[in-house]
Structure formats: C-alpha cells, structure tokens
Amino acid sequence: MNFILVELLTDRDVQDVEEVNEKILLNVNHIVSIKPINLLFQAEVKKGYWVRMSNGKKYRCLDVPKEFKDLIIE
Incomplete structure (x- = not known):
C-alpha cells in the first residue's frame, strides 16, 4: 500500500459557517x-x-503532494 498525506476541508457541523482543516x-x-x-x-x-x-467518496483538499500536481493539467 502507498499512502499520501493530504489536508482536507471538512464541515464539522452543517450549521457551522467555519470549516476546519x-x-x-x-x-x-x-x-x-x-x-x-x-x-x-x-x-x-x-x-x-x-x-x-x-469507494465513491470525494474530499475537498487544500493541497496535494507535488507528484500529483505535476500530473494535473490546469
């Protein structure tokens, strides 16, 4: 298995305006x-x-590792 560390944006509470990393x-x-x-x-x-x-889950990330950024065409 190969793992990467990413920083996610998550909603702690649906009614909470602020998001937490x-x-x-x-x-x-x-x-x-x-x-x-x-x-x-x-x-x-x-x-x-x-x-x-x-598995169908989607994550909003502030950053991904450099090796993935190099593969992305913007």
Whole structure:
C-alpha cells in the first residue's frame, strides 16, 4: 500500500459557517481522480482539489503532494 498525506476541508457541523482543516492519509491505489477547483475558504477564494476515491467518496483538499500536481493539467 502507498499512502499520501493530504489536508482536507471538512464541515464539522452543517450549521457551522467555519470549516476546519484536517490531515488524513489516503491510499494512492484507491484514488480515481484529482480535479483542480476553486474553494471558498475563510471569505477568500483559494485553489484546491477534489480527490475522488474508488469507494465513491470525494474530499475537498487544500493541497496535494507535488507528484500529483505535476500530473494535473490546469
């Protein structure tokens, strides 16, 4: 297994306006796609990524490792 460390944006509470950053290990073998997106984060727009996994889950990430950024065409 090959893991990467990514920083996620997660909603702690549906009614909570603020979002919290969390770090998580993802198995590289289960990543289906990584798509660049614009995220609204702390009242400003930042570049981020949708990371889609083979189990159907999607994660909003502020950053991905450099080896994945090099593969993404923007």
